[in-house]
Amino acid sequence: MSKFKKKSDGGIPAISTASLPDIVFMLLFFFMVVTVMRDTSLKVQNVLPAADQTEKLDKKDLVMYIYAGKPSERYQQQYGTESRIQLNDKYASVSDIQQFIFEERQSKREELVPYLTTALKVDKETNMGLVSDIKQELRKAEALKINYTTRQGSSLQNYE
């Protein structure tokens, strides 16, 4: 009786799937790290106008978002169709903007405050009056760096 028995050649051995969880976990961690969850739910219509002379807003943690536009359809019963401003999760009035900017500044580290940018995400059908009011409030709050957030595309298509 030999000690080294020949294996009975019974077909191909099954491939071990023991490392499958490891691979999946690796992918999982990757996506967990790169995920940025939407922290605000939009309550206004927000179709951005198109432009092509744009700059990227890279550092998301240094951006304050101000949304404006008509209330979304499900809120129109309650709030009408007049354009409104949205800060964080709720509708706000023009006079709330300064407070909002100060709160945002408080929440950031002091040395980063000068780099803060305000991104204006304004629906393309909004009247400029509201935008001018927002701009005026931002000037009062000395948040002078702004960015009109746009879609990528030829700006001429806004005129169609």
Next chain:
Amino acid sequence: MARRNAPEVNAGSMADIAFLLLIFFLVTTTIETDSGISRKLPPIDDTEQEDVVLKERNIFEVLVDDAGNILVEDKLMDVKDLRQAAIEFLDNGGGKGDQACDYCQGARNPDSSDNPVKAVISLQNNRQTKYKNYITVQNELVAAYNVLRNKASNRLFKVDFTAMEKAYNDPEYPKDKKDKLEERINIIKEMYPQKLSEAEPKR
């Protein structure tokens, strides 16, 4: 008494659980970044300012009205022509003597701007103007500046201004080269400073 062996936990479903989480994060991930037109607002200055007198020919007045019509110097203009008109105005270089502009390539029309440093574009809008029309005009005017800056930059340094600016804002770009880049950017910016004034809406 022999210790009973704890039964082994079946790890076969671990992959399923991990997949479930993976799919959740796949769905919620947004990698794209926002982009837009960056502008700087003028600070509010309470001190009395002397009115700076600008010559009429150095001002390029653009008014966007409620219906989105563009009025340049009180004359109706199509959006498509706006960029070219702004370029012609900025690069006109009609000044004489110490106002002369040696790098301008415009028509040197004495009724248009003296030089790009003096030239101001004044953008006005009404309160009823639609935001999309305003952005279009902003975009075209910024484009006009970018065209001129790119041209000058290509002439001097054989590289696009927008490319230089992009490299400058890129944190990966080597630090030691940034000083040179900054110097070049500033030269171009001095040649064609962006003087885009936005007036408060009139109506």
